[in-house]
Amino acid sequence: MKKTSIIALGIALSIWACKETPLSNNLEHIAYAPSSYTVVPPTGFPAMEIPADNPMTVEGISLGRHLFYDPIMSGDSTISCSSCHQLDKAFTDGLAKAEGVNHRVGRRSTMSLINIGYSWIKNRDKNFMWDGRFARLEDQPIAPVEDPNEMDFNWPDLVKRLQKHPEYPRMFREAFGISDTREITKYLASKAIAQFERTLNSANSKYDRDRWVAFDYMTQQQKRGFDLFLGDAANNPITKDAECVHCHSFSDTKALFARNNFSNNGLDSAASFNDFVDKGYGEATGDYTQNGLFKEVTLRNIALTAPYMHDGRFATLREVVDHYASGGHASPNVAPELTTATELRTLTNSEKDDLVAFLHALTDTTLTQHEEWKSPF
């Protein structure tokens, strides 16, 4: 009896000893020596502003890239960030509205991630997404994980998956210096993804080459379209003023083709502020006068990001131009840049084609050549 008890105790002790103990979570045996990474701005872009609490490192970017492409992020392990943000579509998905697990359809269209780091206005609390609900790029990746129409998962369980993963604990250690797997959090995962996203910068289009290289890359049609885009500023007396540049603004040293504001571009009629079906920016700010406003997107790579608008209602760029040329629908806060643009309403079919041709000149044809943006798996 005594012998049996001793053997049983021995077995129990052995099992207990083999069980995962806090000591096995320790990561301090892995070197933490992150290499600082500096974003090299494309020609015509300023230095990118990086938040002080998330300095970029080679290891952080690598971790972010892995997480971005890993379906581990979704409940049924079918969907990753890259499912909706596909490189060959300038990190959009070609759908009117994003699809998540089990093909569930989300509320709005997937936004491009190209040059997303330049969308940050530091002291503004509404920056990212169609409705601007996230202040920082670091805030954004947290939401899709728990959205039932996107990844349909929960962070506590995802963190457990990451903690038990054969590679991620090491990568979190190398990126952020955590000493224990239990220090893996959604915030660190999100920081890593934000670091990766800040590397997705593109400015190698025909327009850029025309601007910076002594050679004509844009076609005559694209140049005519550019003059229409600029309007009066093109200083071409025979050119009409399509007045696109007021919202899709740029300068030689900040050639974003976006002013990063929110506006109502006349998509829907609304008799009052409360009549907008999708309240957009107003939903995020709580200010009813901002209902129906959405993020003005960059026109860079716009030819790759169809369909267009927050709900993907326009299949082609020509449909977009047709919409603007119609003057848009009336509502209390429709952008006066649109409603006062009288010559925009007189564009001929041929002029509309010219505008569309210019928009194609903003496509970076080297996007898919970036090996460092592709899946690491």
Place this chain on the structure above:
Amino acid sequence: MSLFFGKKINYHHSITNKYITMKLSFLMLLTAVLLFNSCKPEKPATGNLKIIFKAEYNNNPLVMYDTNATNLTDPTQISISKLEFFLSEIQATATQVTTLKEVDYISLNGTTTKALAEEGTSILLTAIPIGSYHDLGFKVGVTKAIDNTVPSDYPSTSPLGINGNYWSSWNSYISSRIEGNITKADQTTSSFLYHAGVEGMFQQCQFNTSFEISADQTATVVITIQAEDFFFDSNNPIDVINDNSTHSGAVGSAGFLLAQKSIKNLGKAMIIK
């Protein structure tokens, strides 16, 4: 030394010696600190100035998007949805002219309720030398020196670093923006948009006003924008029906002249009650 420490001192005892040395060191250090502090230049006393901007229409708080009767035959009503502008070279005069701030940005776009409109929007100017000031001035718009810079010269925390505040075609910041709608006599509505911004397009405003800046205190000056004067001032009215839009333009162009009129009127519409 013995006078200070009396009988307690035993010069042959090493521990006591250490004690004396420590005490002496402390005294010397204290003296040095006191001397150092007395030699330090005294920081001049300064205070702050808060400038509150409020907009009114016919003496009523101007609520964004609310309609206001113009008391004219045409247009009959007007609503304003955007009112924002740069301020530069904010200066005040006491015994001499002091520049309080080089540039700031005022936006009244958020005054969407009566309470918010009554509150207005403000800027706080700090570290102003104390004194009795009798003059306050600024430019509505940006100076030529600032206009020679570009958004990429500034961080996004500065209004000068925002792409949307810059008009690359004219190599200029957009000095002022006023937008809204009118209802015409025939009951139709139309929009207006006045964006002023070409190099040198600013309006100097000067206010003969007195305020006292005291040490660590905040004085307040309230500037009221009488919006009706922006549009319908009899000396320089804007034909808001026919000249309803300008993004400025090449020097001398119709768009340029209308923009110039708009920023001039904006400056003139500012008063201290």
